[in-house]
Amino acid sequence: MLQRTLEHAISATGVGLHSGERVRLAMLPAPPDTGIIFRRTDLPEPVSVKAQPSLVNDTRLSSTLVDPTGVRVGTIEHLMSALAGLGIDNLIVEVTAAEIPIMDGSAAPFIYLLQSAGIVDQSQPKRFIRVKRRVEVRDADKWVRLEPYDGFIVNLSIEFNHPAFNLAPQNVTVDFAKHSYIDEISRARTFGFMHEVEYMRNHGLGKGGNLENAIVIDDEFVLNPEGLRFPDEFVRHKILDAIGDLYIVGHPLIAAFSGHKSGHAMNNSLLRELLATPDAWEYVSFRDPSEVPSSFHRLPEVI
Structure with missing residues (x-):
């Protein structure tokens, strides 16, 4: 199985969820073994920041890369999730602000853009990270773990004592040997509560959020007129986030990932x-x- 990049460059414009700033996003092909590189083109001298776990230094409601000089690229998890779902290994992502645009709050718009640009195989083999033994992180009743598994499977549960969450199970298992990332996960949107809005605004977050790019919940109901895309959209979005967060390691994982009440920091x-x-x-x-595990046979075909 070979590495992948885009056939052509493609761009879009959107708004940053937390900054509220208008952002132009451009995605460009990159050579084999480049990885995912974010480039801030709004600075006097463009600065490139490679996606890697050691540079995730702000996890307040999103995953944000911060390089040693303080240059930030925030809210990368939805785009990273789309890249994982399409098996794209190498890409240059240019942005004109400190945050990736939120689009509709899911990974689906990024999937559309990437597929529109065309996805091509490259000359070098794809490198996977295979988990050989259990690794776990706990914080009180929250936990996440990776375990050996011949493929990629995600089991995630959330826990919210709220009427909107009690209408469907708060636990979902997705085995990517059987299920499609695009169909089952990519359209699930980020969500937030009305009572969190004041806190977020006071901390410089959530300035670009609205009913067009997030599910908003009051004390009882989902406020979006169209309702939910899936009965269990909340936990599916947490899976979307987790896939994006994990892909920051730079390679697809051959592993079972599971967690309870996990988030970007964990x-x-x-x-x-x-x-x-x-x-x-x-x-x-x-x-x-x-020899490739069947979970990765379902990656969309290249052109």
């Missing part, structure tokens, strides 16, 4: 714990397509 802590435990993982590549 997902990043799990990656750091994995990388700090050398005997818990290894790099693998597959020259023979028949």
